[in-house]
Amino acid sequence: MRAFDYDKAFSRNIGWVTEAEQARLRTSRAAIGGLGGVGGVHLLTLARMGVGRFTIADLDSFDIVNFNRQVGARVGTLGRPKIDVLAEMARDINPEIDLRVFPAGIQGDTLDGFLDGVDVYVDGLDFFAFDARRATFAACERKGIPVVTAAPLGLGAALLVFGPGGMPFEEYFGFAECESEIEMAIRFMVGLSPAMLQRGYVADMSRVRLAERLGPSCIAACQLCAGVAAVEVLKLLLKRNGVKLAPWASQFDAYRMRYAKTWRPWGHRNPLQRLMVFLVNAQLARGAVKTER
Numbered sequence: 474m475r476a477f478d479y480d481k482a483f484s485r486n487i488g489w490v491t492e493a494e495q496a497r498l499r500t501s502r503a504a505i506g507g508l509g510g511v512g513g514v515h516l517l518t519l520a521r522m523g524v525g526r527f528t529i530a531d532l533d534s535f536d537i538v539n540f541n542r543q544v545g546a547r548v549g550t551l552g553r554p555k556i557d558v559l560a561e562m563a564r565d566i567n568p569e570i571d572l573r574v575f576p577a578g579i580q581g582d583t584l585d586g587f588l589d590g591v592d593v594y595v596d597g598l599d600f601f602a603f604d605a606r607r608a609t610f611a612a613c614e615r616k617g618i619p620v621v622t623a624a625p626l627g628l629g630a631a632l633l634v635f636g637p638g639g640m641p642f643e644e645y646f647g648f649a650e651c652e653s654e655i656e657m658a659i660r661f662m663v664g665l666s667p668a669m670l671q672r673g674y675v676a677d678m679s680r681v682r683l684a685e686r687l688g689p690s691c692i693a694a695c696q697l698c699a700g701v702a703a704v705e706v707l708k709l710l711l712k713r714n715g716v717k718l719a720p721w722a723s724q725f726d727a728y729r730m731r732y733a734k735t736w737r738p739w740g741h742r743n744p745l746q747r748l749m750v751f752l753v754n755a756q757l758a759r760g761a762v763k764t765e766r
Contacts, residue, residue, distance in 0.1 A: 477568045483523035494711050495523055501710045502526035502571075504591040504618075506579050506609055508555045509533065510690060511625055512597020513544045513562075514699040519595075520563045522703055524710070526571040527563065528587055531556040532578035542625075542692045579605045584612050593709050595702055596622035601686045603648065603657055610635065610642040619709050619716075623702035625694030626662065627671020629726035630701045633664070636709075639718025640740055647741030658683045659757075660741055663749045668733035670726035672756065681757065697727060 479499065486495055503524050505512050508531040516529060534554050539546035545558040556576050563570055575587055579598070587609075588594065594613050598606050613620050619636035635642050643649060646664045651657040663669065675681065681688050708716050717723070720737040737743040741750075 479523070479525075479567070479569060482567065483521075486523055490707070490711065498523045498707070498710060499525040501592045502528060502590055503706060503710075504528040504530075504588060504594045505597050506530050506587075506594070506605065507597035507599060507602070508545070508559045509539065509597065509599060510542045510695050511623060511698045511702075512595075513555065513559050514695050515595050515597050515623075515702055516559055516563055517544060517566065518699040518703045519706060520566045520570060522707065523567075524706075525567065525569065528573040528575070528589075528591060529556060529559065530575035530577075530579045530587055531559075532576065542690045542695050544695075579609055581608060584608060588612055588616055588618060591616075591618055593706050594618050594620045595706060596620060600624075600661070600688070601654070601658065603654065603661070607643070607648060614641055621702050621705045621709070622665070623698035623705075624665040625690065625698050626666045626724070627674070627726055628691055628694055628728040629670060629724060630694060630697040631666035631722065631724040632698075632701050632705065633719050633722050634705055634709075634716055635719050636716075640720045642719075645719050645737075645740035650741075655683045659750055659753050663746060663753055664741065665722070666724045667722055667735040667737055667746060667749060668724050669749055669753070670724050670729055670731050670733060672753075674728055678756070683757065693727065697725065701725070 483495060501524055503519055505515050508516060508529060516527060534552055535546045535550045537551060545555055545562060550558045554576060556574055560572055560574060563572065575583060579587060610620055617637050619634065622633050624631045646660050648657055651660060705716060720740055723734045725732045737746050
């Protein structure tokens with residue numbers, strides 16, 4: 474067995490980054506909350522880019538329903554904690570990797586420790602994990618840590634970046650005004666993808682059941698998210714230009730082969746944002762009626 478050599482392992486990155494920048498990635502720390510659909514592939518993608526330090530959190534174990542989209546889900550990993558499986562996979566890419574693990578997930582009493590020394594936070598939490606997400610984003614805002622969130626919506630990827638100088642997470646989504654989890658879920662979906670390029674090609678709307686925390690998913694969208702998020706993380710860690718903070722958002726839909734960049738001043742209060750929330754509510758209501766029939 475050949476000895477691991479960091480410089481050789483990631484030498485093909487050079488050209489897109491300089492040798493000095495690759496060395497900076499080696500000593501940078503990215504935190505990832507959630508290692509399921511997008512979180513696991515975020516970790517492996519950033520590890521292959523040569524990021525050398527990670528803090529990861531997840532409290533779930535692999536189930537057979539994860540097979541369609543989660544990179545660590547295999548017959549051999551059924552029932553195993555996701556954090557253990559993904560830690561092994563990351564170490565197989567870089568045996569020298571520095572991993573801090575939080576197997577109880579993101580908790581209020583460990584949140585400061587989870588974010589200690591972190592350069593960038595990448596959101597991989599379950600779509601409906603609103604309490605943990607709000608707490609983590611608020612802590613990142615207090616600490617000045619930029620946040621990258623890439624959502625696998627439809628058969629594409631939607632991207633938002635929060636950080637110093639941009640619109641705060643709570644102001645953008647307006648969760649404090651929501652009276653139900655369903656209302657929060659709709660605002661979150663529309664806020665992540667204001668252009669809503671995924672509307673119109675859902676093959677079976679009865680599979681979108683927000684009240685049951687259910688919706689269709691796809692590995693293709695998760696892979697797209699990982700690539701998009703990794704590039705934003707690279708720009709943030711290397712202090713490069715070109716990062717657009719919220720209320721800027723962008724979305725690429727592979728099914729339609731369309732790209733949209735949006736700017737929503739006033740966040741959830743923007744008239745276009747409110748209109749899209751209304752349209753999504755109407756679409757979900759039509760789907761519910763068809764299901765009942």
